[in-house]
Amino acid sequence: KAGVTQTPRYLIKTRGQQVTLSCSPISGHRSVSWYQQTPGQGLQFLFEYFSETQRNKGNFPGRFSGRQFSNSRSEMNVSTLELGDSALYLCASSLSTVNTEAFFGQGTRLTVV
Amino acid sequence: GNSVTQMEGPVTLSEEAFLTINCTYTATGYPSLFWYVQYPGEGLQLLLKATKADDKGSNKGFEATYRKETTSFHLEKGSVQVSDSAVYFCALSTSNTGNQFYFGTGTSLTVIP
Numbered sequence A: 001k002a003g004v005t006q007t008p009r010y011l012i013k014t015r016g017q018q019v020t021l022s023c024s025p026i027s028g029h030r031s032v033s034w035y036q037q038t039p040g041q042g043l044q045f046l047f048e049y050f051s052e053t054q055r056n057k058g059n060f061p062g063r064f065s066g067r068q069f070s071n072s073r074s075e076m077n078v079s080t081l082e083l084g085d086s087a088l089y090l091c092a093s094s095l096s097t098v099n100t101e102a103f104f105g106q107g108t109r110l111t112v113v
Numbered sequence B: 001g002n003s004v005t006q007m008e009g010p011v012t013l014s015e016e017a018f019l020t021i022n023c024t025y026t027a028t029g030y031p032s033l034f035w036y037v038q039y040p041g042e043g044l045q046l047l048l049k050a051t052k053a054d055d056k057g058s059n060k061g062f063e064a065t066y067r068k069e070t071t072s073f074h075l076e077k078g079s080v081q082v083s084d085s086a087v088y089f090c091a092l093s094t095s096n097t098g099n100q101f102y103f104g105t106g107t108s109l110t111v112i113p
Helices: none
Strands: A005-007 A010-013 A019-024 A031-038 A042-050 A053-057 A064-068 A074-078 A087-094 A108-112 B003-006 B011-014 B019-021 B023-026 B031-038 B044-050 B056-059 B062-065 B075-077 B086-094 B107-112
Touching: A005 A087, A010 A019, A019 A087, A019 A108, A031 A074, A042 A064, A042 A074, A053 A064, A074 A087, B003 B086, B011 B019, B019 B107, B023 B031, B023 B086, B031 B062, B044 B062
Parallel strands: A010 A108, B011 B107
Antiparallel strands: A005 A019, A019 A074, A031 A042, A031 A087, A042 A053, A064 A074, A087 A108, B003 B023, B019 B075, B031 B044, B031 B086, B044 B056, B056 B062, B062 B075, B086 B107
């Protein structure tokens, strides 16, 4: 079956702009989580959505937001981009909500200039 | 709180050498433990998992045993191959944090012929 699909794969934005990243989970998976990966901070949890509701949120400023649609697809938005937002953004989908493995997409590489 | 401490890298081994990557954790609640692998330019792939004490996860010659008494989940492989070169992440999730994963900092492995 198809894996987790993230679009776009690469993105270059200018400081101050906003960006929207998209994630399509594995068919049947209703939980979608987002992570930011940087060389300095490693993998940091952004938020998790399940059945269109945000269940959990990491320690990121309000410029980072997300949503999930009825078909489980998810988007995350970053407003007023800063240079430090340059990172690989990974989406993960899971079948249920507790202690199940997460399947990751290939990520979106965001570069802020 | 929840955290994962992973052996610092990078690690360089010759082909057919024995591999150990140490991982210890702290957790509130009863965690499930995972090893993920990331190849260059890719997202994370689940390598193996264990959901209760004394469980052994195994896949592709890699093994790790959930040791509650030492709060450890060390990754081992008896004979590494060049194709095992990647970054390895130890991770946990708990029943009270849903699908939020806590990752170690990652260990880069390079296997030379």
